[in-house]
Amino acid sequence: MSDFSPGQRWISDGEAELGLGTVLNCDARSVTILFSESQETRTYNTRQAPLTRVAFGAGDRITAADGWQMTVDASRERQGLIIYQGTDANGEPCELPETKLADAMRFDQARDRVLTGQVDRNDWFDLRFRTLHHYQRTEKHPALGFAGPRIDLIPHQLYIADEVARRHAPRVLLADEVGLGKTIEAGLILHRLLLTGRAERALILVPDSLTHQWLVELLRRFALDVTLLDESQSSALEEGMGEGNPFDSGQLILASQDWLFANPARQRQALAARFDLLIVDEAHHLDWSEEASGPGYQCVESLAADIDALLLLTATPEQMGVASHFARLRLLDPERYHDLERFREEERHYAEVAAAIDALDSVAESDDAKARVEVVIDDHESRALLAVLANPEAGAEQQDSARARLREALLDRHGTGRVMFRNSRRHVGGFPERRLHTATLALPSAYRRVLRRLARDEDYLDELLIETGLDHPDVLIYPDAMYRALESDPLNAEDWWHIDPRVSWLLERLSDDGEDGFAGEKVLVIAHHRETAEGLAEALRVLGGYHAPVFHEDLSLLERDRAAAAFADEEDGCQVLVCSEIGSEGRNFQFCRHLVMFDMPQHPDQLEQRIGRLDRIGQRHAIELHVPLFEDSPGARLMRWYDEGMDAFSAPHGVGSELFETFGDTLADALLDDEALDDIIGDTRAMFTAKLAERDAGRNRLLELNACRPERAERIIEAVRELDDDRALPRYVDRALDIFGVDSKDLGSGLMHLKPGPQMLDGLPGLAKGEDGFTATYRRDLALARDDVQQLSWEHPLLREMMGRIVDGTMGNTALALLGHAAIPGGRLMAELVFRTHCPAPGHLHLNRFLPPTAVRVLLDESGANLTDKISFTGLGKNLQKVNKALARDLIKNHHDKLRGLLTQGESEAERELPTIVEAAETRMREQLGGELARLRALAEHNPAVRDAELDALAAERAALSEAIEATRLRLDAVRVIITVDAEG
Numbered sequence: 012m013s014d015f016s017p018g019q020r021w022i023s024d025g026e027a028e029l030g031l032g033t034v035l036n037c038d039a040r041s042v043t044i045l046f047s048e049s050q051e052t053r054t055y056n057t058r059q060a061p062l063t064r065v066a067f068g069a070g071d072r073i074t075a076a077d078g079w080q081m082t083v084d085a086s087r088e089r090q091g092l093i094i095y096q097g098t099d100a101n102g103e104p105c106e107l108p109e110t111k112l113a114d115a116m117r118f119d120q121a122r123d124r125v126l127t128g129q130v131d132r133n134d135w136f137d138l139r140f141r142t143l144h145h146y147q148r149t150e151k152h153p154a155l156g157f158a159g160p161r162i163d164l165i166p167h168q169l170y171i172a173d174e175v176a177r178r179h180a181p182r183v184l185l186a187d188e189v190g191l192g193k194t195i196e197a198g199l200i201l202h203r204l205l206l207t208g209r210a211e212r213a214l215i216l217v218p219d220s221l222t223h224q225w226l227v228e229l230l231r232r233f234a235l236d237v238t239l240l241d242e243s244q245s246s247a248l249e250e251g252m253g254e255g256n257p258f259d260s261g262q263l264i265l266a267s268q269d270w271l272f273a274n275p276a277r278q279r280q281a282l283a284a285r286f287d288l289l290i291v292d293e294a295h296h297l298d299w300s301e302e303a304s305g306p307g308y309q310c311v312e313s314l315a316a317d318i319d320a321l322l323l324l325t326a327t328p329e330q331m332g333v334a335s336h337f338a339r340l341r342l343l344d345p346e347r348y349h350d351l352e353r354f355r356e357e358e359r360h361y362a363e364v365a366a367a368i369d370a371l372d373s374v375a376e377s378d379d380a381k382a383r384v385e386v387v388i389d390d391h392e393s394r395a396l397l398a399v400l401a402n403p404e405a406g407a408e409q410q411d412s413a414r415a416r417l418r419e420a421l422l423d424r425h426g427t428g429r430v431m432f433r434n435s436r437r438h439v440g441g442f443p444e445r446r447l448h449t450a451t452l453a454l455p456s457a458y459r460r461v462l463r464r465l466a467r468d469e470d471y472l473d474e475l476l477i478e479t480g481l482d483h484p485d486v487l488i489y490p491d492a493m494y495r496a497l498e499s500d501p502l503n504a505e506d507w508w509h510i511d512p513r514v515s516w517l518l519e520r521l522s523d524d525g526e527d528g529f530a531g532e533k534v535l536v537i538a539h540h541r542e543t544a545e546g547l548a549e550a551l552r553v554l555g556g557y558h559a560p561v562f563h564e565d566l567s568l569l570e571r572d573r574a575a576a577a578f579a580d581e582e583d584g585c586q587v588l589v590c591s592e593i594g595s596e597g598r599n600f601q602f603c604r605h606l607v608m609f610d611m612p613q614h615p616d617q618l619e620q621r622i623g624r625l626d627r628i629g630q631r632h633a634i635e636l637h638v639p640l641f642e643d644s645p646g647a648r649l650m651r652w653y654d655e656g657m658d659a660f661s662a663p664h665g666v667g668s669e670l671f672e673t674f675g676d677t678l679a680d681a682l683l684d685d686e687a688l689d690d691i692i693g694d695t696r697a698m699f700t701a702k703l704a705e706r707d708a709g710r711n712r713l714l715e716l717n718a719c720r721p722e723r724a725e726r727i728i729e730a731v732r733e734l735d736d737d738r739a740l741p742r743y744v745d746r747a748l749d750i751f752g753v754d755s756k757d758l759g760s761g762l763m764h765l766k767p768g769p770q771m772l773d774g775l776p777g778l779a780k781g782e783d784g785f786t787a788t789y790r791r792d793l794a795l796a797r798d799d800v801q802q803l804s805w806e807h808p809l810l811r812e813m814m815g816r817i818v819d820g821t822m823g824n825t826a827l828a829l830l831g832h833a834a835i836p837g838g839r840l841m842a843e844l845v846f847r848t849h850c851p852a853p854g855h856l857h858l859n860r861f862l863p864p865t866a867v868r869v870l871l872d873e874s875g876a877n878l879t880d881k882i883s884f885t886g887l888g889k890n891l892q893k894v895n896k897a898l899a900r901d902l903i904k905n906h907h908d909k910l911r912g913l914l915t916q917g918e919s920e921a922e923r924e925l926p927t928i929v930e931a932a933e934t935r936m937r938e939q940l941g942g943e944l945a946r947l948r949a950l951a952e953h954n955p956a957v958r959d960a961e962l963d964a965l966a967a968e969r970a971a972l973s974e975a976i977e978a979t980r981l982r983l984d985a986v987r988v989i990i991t992v993d994a995e996g
């Protein structure tokens with residue numbers, strides 16, 4: 012075929028992205044085409060050139076190389092070249108030879124592609140339509156962002172994540188007790204914000220020791236790829252990027268607090284980068300006092316002033332005192348939290364509110380209960396609800412609903428519940444028992460000497476403090492530290508671990524397979540000081556031949572991760588891991604059930620942090636707490652204070668820091684004096700009991716009630732389950748994998764293996780060519796049980812990539828098929844047109860929850876009759892036969908003009924559907940945002956925790972959404988040309 016002449020315009024069938032090509036030269040065998048836009052030249056064999064001649068028809072708008080546009084009326088040919096005739100923008104007649112067409116004209120839209128004879132496979136078209144359908148469904152699903160993460164569906168976590176992630180620029184303190192899943196909550200919030208487009212960039216600041224754990228959790232549980240930034244990585248990036256800012260090197264940046272807080276120049280870079288969300292873990296370390304704030308607090312304060320959304324995480328919010336806790340609340344909302352005294356006053360009022368909530372159950376029978384509710388409500392609506400509740404005539408259903416609404420209103424309107432979420436084990440339930448085992452050991456003479464002298468000689472303590480350089484009461488509680496510090500004493504010549512009976516006690520236990528022994532079990536040992544941990548590990552090696560990795564704050568990240576991994580390995584792992592106090596904070600060791608507290612920490616929150624390493628979600632056994640104590644020693648007295656004063660070993664209670672603030676100093680002075688200690692323990696116990704009662708009545712109770720609302724949590728879980736069990740998902744995945752060239756093999760028991768096939772399209776996540784692929788399942792329980800199995804969901808990166816490529820690209824936007832049906836004569840044309848809604852809006856509006864791209868299908872026959880409702884997409888598909896591309900092109904050429912007509916007519920048919928779609932979206936949006944706005948406004952009148960900015964933002968969001976929805980247009984997304992053939996038989 013020698014249809015080619017220089018100057019003609021063609022496009023490549025296989026590489027339409029090359030743009031409009033021009034024939035440079037041709038002979039009988041080959042043709043060379045220049046694609047100017049992409050600066051590519053290609054030479055083809057003329058007989059098999061995968062090229063299509065570009066020819067426009069009446070009604071098409073074309074652009075000239077020098078920018079002007081014309082509408083084509085007709086065309087003629089001169090010396091093999093087409094000359095278009097028509098009118099320009101001013102309605103003046105004009106002509107344009109094809110040689111002068113703009114190179115930049117694109118031919119990827121369905122209309123251009125189909126009219127130029129470019130067709131994709133029928134199954135691609137099929138997949139495209141189904142993708143649009145599922146995309147629309149899942150984008151507005153209430154569980155979007157929560158179904159993908161590989162987590163157990165735990166109510167309090169999902170409630171918090173949903174409540175927080177639906178807010179505009181959320182700023183909250185996630186303060187669940189240790190190990191209840193704050194990292195998971197933060198991950199869920201982040202995941203939803205990313206998937207909904209409400210956030211694009213996040214900065215995550217965590218203690219050095221937790222960077223790797225976060226990295227792994229975000230990747231393994233949330234499939235989020237995070238850039239871990241440290242000094243060497245930043246310098247390397249700077250070198251690579253020239254003047255660039257390393258904080259701009261990824262969408263999600265994870266960095267160590269220790270590094271950033273100590274580095275003002277890096278902080279300036281972090282500030283200069285634009286983030287939508289800041290997450291700060293272990294936020295109790297952000298210390299603040301009226302006199303001065305620490306570098307961490309200052310750094311976060313300046314970042315938080317700039318970044319809209321902020322999540323602070325801490326299990327022990329009051330560890331550094333109430334003032335410091337208040338200062339962290341101020342980071343979240345400086346306007347609301349500016350007066351500590353006022354804040355304290357408000358807190359006192361919470362007991363009344365909690366009592367009123369409890370009284371809701373008995374309002375109908377008791378005037379007293381009714382009075383308790385009346386004291387705290389002051390609005391018309393709540394009074395009306397109370398009247399229903401108190402009315403004996405009201406039906407049970409009516410009363411239940413009134414009770415639930417009143418409860419919600421009370422919770423919403425009072426307390427810090429909107430900015431702080433705190434769940435406790437007590438409230439969540441289902442956590443393992445904790446068992447305490449103490450072993451009393453004789454004091455070695457080297458320790459006893461010093462303690463005896465201290466008991467005899469009051470002035471010796473000062474001397475000892477000077478001599479050792481240790482603090483009070485460390486010098487008393489940590490005798491090995493004291494021993495090490497007195498190194499010049501000739502009696503202290505040996506290493507401390509040679510003389511310390513706790514070491515031999517531990518060694519004996521490790522090999523003991525009796526009831527009290529640890530043989531065959533993992534043991535986590537925590538000691539206060541790094542030096543103690545190091546010495547102990549050495550002792551275990553030298554004296555017992557145990558390899559015990561050490562985990563402390565001065566190790567590099569890599570060393571720490573290595574140590575944790577060596578311990579975690581179930582088969583070949585070490586039996587013991589020795590940790591220092593802060594080295595282990597936040598880490599996950601729930602696979603182990605024995606914790607040895609080699610000594611005691613000074614602060615109750617530190618004690619809780621220690622136990623929290625094991626007592627975490629996923630712990631399947633009772634937790635065994637082992638404490639070796641020296642008879643008559645300060646350490647043993649401290650232990651008594653914890654145990655008898657506040658039951659610190661049985662369960663977390665959250666009042667430890669208040670007790671420490673009150674008794675910490677006097678306790679330090681009583682560590683050598685049993686009588687004084689008895690008094691302190693008595694006083695501590697009394698305050699503990701009072702605080703527990705207060706907690707149960709007041710602030711904490713309110714916080715707990717607020718931190719999870721079970722009915723809402725249940726609804727979210729149901730929504731996630733609905734997506735988990737979606738039967739359309741496996742069907743869709745099979746089709747998509749087939750088309751993208753991924754081989755899938757059923758492994759039985761709900762598992763399958765996905766592997767790149769020989770023809771796989773490039774760039775699919777987890778499926779690099781030449782590699783093994785991965786094992787997957789649709790079942791959450793299987794994916795949770797096995798780290799090597801991924802859960803396939805609509806949110807899995809592979810699904811999102813495949814769907815995204817289809818929705819955002821042109822794949823499958825044209826097709827041609829033959830239809831053989833007894834009722835339809837052959838040789839006729841039909842067009843199946845898919846239109847799609849478009850309404851450009853900024854990502855942060857998250858428009859898709861109300862109006863995701865929505866497909867409108869129109870099926871027309873040659874005469875223009877609309878058959879859409881008569882023949883369904885699936886029904887039609889069953890009767891279609893495919894044809895090869897060359898024949899398809901010829902068929903299109905033959906029906907060119909009629910097809911053009913049907914395309915135009917289809918547009919007006921689809922337009923008729925648009926108002927209904929727009930109206931439904933507008934109604935959904937008004938219902939939801941209107942409801943939220945009304946709730947927030949009512950709330951703002953009672954609860955100052957509602958920020959004005961939040962109210963304004965929500966109102967502005969509603970207006971912007973309304974405008975965007977109104978501006979929705981339909982565009983042709985895909986076309987299938989159907990030619991009828993006489994049915995056989």
Ligand SMILES: Nc1ncnc2c1ncn2[C@@H]1O[C@H](COP(=O)(O)OP(=O)(O)OP(=O)(O)O)[C@@H](O)[C@H]1O
Nearest residue numbers: 162163189190191192193194195326597599627628
């Ligand atoms: N929904 C869940 N599904 C599966 N595992 C979970 C879930 N929630 C928490 N976990 C696991 O429980 C452990 C504790 O969770 P996480 O680290 O988020 O707790 P935390 O509250 O941040 O703890 P800490 O106070 O020590 O920092 C982790 O190993 C986490 O992977």
